[in-house]
Amino acid sequence: MTKKYPLDELSTALGRIMGLLLTAEKVDHAVQHLSRAVTDSIPGTLGAGVSILDPHARPVSSGFTGSMVERADALQYELVQGPCLTAWATQESILIHDVATEARWPNWSAAVVDFPIRSVISTPLIADGQAIGAMKIYAATPGAFEDATAALMELFASPAATLLSHIQTAETPERISAGLQTALFSRDLINRACGILMERHAIAEDAALQQLMRQARATRSTLKDVSANVLAGVASHPRRGSSDGLR
Structure with missing residues (x-):
């Protein structure tokens, strides 16, 4: 009982x-x-x-x-x-x-x-x-x-x-705020990576974004991760642009 x-x-x-x-x-x-x-x-x-x-x-x-x-x-x-x-x-x-x-x-x-x-x-x-x-x-x-x-x-x-x-x-507001910050950070990474590729290869923004997307598919990564690698490569080799793996 x-x-x-x-x-x-x-x-x-x-x-x-x-x-x-x-x-x-x-x-x-x-x-x-x-x-x-x-x-x-x-x-x-x-x-x-x-x-x-x-x-x-x-x-x-x-x-x-x-x-x-x-x-x-x-x-x-x-x-x-x-x-x-x-x-x-x-x-x-x-x-x-x-x-x-x-x-x-x-x-x-x-x-x-x-x-x-x-x-x-x-x-x-x-x-x-x-x-x-x-x-x-x-x-x-x-x-x-x-x-x-x-x-x-x-x-x-x-x-x-x-x-x-x-x-x-x-x-709820805290979770929304955190999600928004993450989204903004990801967008900033992608934009900066596109800028680097545009300058390096003299290409338009759309072409730079396509390169990032192809690399993401090839490595089964996210656009955010691929963009971070591009930025990390520039930081590690400021005078050499080949470390990002994108041509």
Whole structure:
């Protein structure tokens, strides 16, 4: 039977989880903290995982307590089926009493048949009426969880989803800014490399870019890497222009 939590014990567990999330600076850190805290707080849990999903059900940030949990979740995304994705899509908790006899996700159940997983609960993370992901727990024995365990998971999930959503929103401008800086840096590298080739070979900008692209295909590199090599060659041999490998 699942342990029935008295109110003070439940409050302590929730307070610990919320405290961990509030001190997390990044979404990735927060979901990892939450996974560990849920594992420690719910009796019978072999492992736990938390995934924040994008609108296409692709994981954006994920936290796991072990490689088994990580692989079991990865199989859901690869097969596009499983309790975590269903909980996220339906915004309802999913309880599996025995994976060995579970028929709702036959491909996923067959894929994890050799895993030490028999009982599962997946609970959606809902913030402002939208499911942003799911948290899940696994147990090695059948019948390890019951409706009361699912209700406990939902108590954890509600405030956790709100905090994760706030952390994620706060991170978004930083991630966009970092991506923009990377894009601008790459464009600058390519432009500078084109300028060097234009001067060296007296060719137009389009021709210089085509040379970079051919070199990238030939070496299975990116335009950014090839451009960086051109600049590095100029820096290493300022009086010799042949080190970039482009003619």
